[in-house]
């Protein structure tokens with residue numbers, strides 16, 4: 285956490301709330317206007333009168349840049365300071381930016397008689413407030429976190445600001461997709477606890493800053509399955525409606541067996557029935573299966589509409605919702621049809637994991653631990669030390685490992701293969717069990733196998749393999765092969781490769797935080813490791 289920045293129209297309480305937040309956190313409070321007055325040596329009305337607004341705005345940009353470099357400051361900005369998208373970007377990089385709102389009458393009541401407000405020094409202040417609010421609406425709405433302050437005390441608003449400051453936002457840069465984001469760009473992943481009701485504001489903040497589109501009601505197709513929809517769809521719908529969207533639900537059946545083209549087809553029908561057009565957005569609310577299906581439907585419907593992800597399983601949070609891969613299975617194999625489709629936002633509320641079955645949480649932990657082994661020794665050590673529920677910070681750390689890899693290799697040309705640690709063996713085990721074995725469980729055994737292979741070929745020492753096995757076991761994950769033949773597991777692993785004539789590719793750990801891709805592991809080594817792990 286670095287800074288907390290409060291923006292919003294005059295009279296929304298930025299300074300009073302900012303002081304209270306700073307007092308509670310023991311941070312420094314900075315009023316941007318005071319900084320400007322001090323630097324220029326005259327009052328703001330005088331700067332406006334003598335130098336003009338453009339000079340004042342330039343000064344503001346400079347102060348934004350300077351303040352964003354600070355730490356542990358609560359910054360109240362001028363009401364118009366973040367209208368400039370560059371100022372907004374600078375501030376968002378430097379901390380949590382929250383926009384305070386209030387209705388016009390409340391604003392007039394709060395600022396009435398304050399003649400240090402040069403912008404309201406006009407004959408009809410109410411009309412002026414309405415006009416300024418309308419002009420700035422798009423800029424204010426581009427801030428993902430909004431707090432409506434009308435009717436709340438300073439203390440109540442401060443409490444909400446502090447809660448929001450715990451949300452972690454990771455920016456992901458991407459090369460774009462053909463139509464909806466041709467030039468590439470960046471999208472945020474927000475990670476927090478109990479923030480589901482804020483998904484609407486966050487989605488609205490991702491819309492391009494054009495006044496016309498901001499005032500238009502936009503259709504949002506909320507895609508969810510028959511298990512997740514009853515739990516969370518209404519909360520998401522309410523939040524979208526409050527943010528000015530016109531959402532409608534689209535339901536798909538639950539289960540990997542429905543991750544197929546027929547289901548995508550039923551989504552197209554539901555999109556059309558709901559009047560989704562090219563300006564609309566598809567929002568996936570569910571696990572990896574829902575995200576993969578909805579994402580592919582979003583990539584292909586009308587040649588591509590905007591897509592947002594609200595993952596509700598740990599696996600989807602840490603893995604499936606990040607990286608832009610979407611698609612469905614064919615009878616011939618998994619994920620054989622699909623598209624790269626970048627979301628405009630990924631919105632993660634860890635509180636939804638409360639209803640996720642324990643074995644699904646455990647399966648997701650296998651991928652989190654995997655990210656620790658691939659690139660986060662700090663996270664790995666924490667997971668070794670303590671097996672309480674995963675925190676937002678730990679999840680963010682795990683996701684960052686994946687972000688680093690996909691930013692380097694967005695279309696899976698090479699480096700991205702490291703994310704398949706444990707997956708060579710896992711795919712064999714899953715195939716052999718006819719997909720009855722849970723993916724995360726298979727990945728867990730696969731990681732142990734990879735570590736033992738690394739030891740056998742002299743890449744890693746035994747202590748490393750023991751550590752990896754111990755942490756997986758501590759999180760309740762299986763670390764031994766099911767009772768089947770080592771040779772059969774090997775054949776099942778090699779199945780796809782043989783068809784394509786390629787060699788089996790292994791991702792092997794060298795140390796915690798460093799893995800290597802190795803193609804020439806002798807089959808005997810693999811079989812003997814599998815036997816050591818309990819295969820026959």
Ligand SMILES: NC(=O)c1ccc[n+]([C@@H]2O[C@H](COP(=O)([O-])OP(=O)(O)OC[C@H]3O[C@@H](n4cnc5c(N)ncnc54)[C@H](O)[C@@H]3O)[C@@H](O)[C@H]2O)c1
Nearest residue numbers: 511538571572573574596597599600603604609636639640
């Ligand atoms: N696109 C990618 O990059 C990528 C990466 C990894 C995996 N995947 C895909 O992800 C899929 C697996 O995803 P998954 O493990 O999330 O499975 P899933 O989507 O089937 O979810 C597991 C189960 O949990 C239920 N559920 C989801 N959220 C819940 C909640 N909060 N409370 C209660 N129940 C809830 C679901 O309805 C389902 O029954 C696979 O199809 C895999 O191919 C994709």
Ligand SMILES: [Zn+2]
Nearest residue numbers: 651707723727
């Ligand atoms: Zn996986």
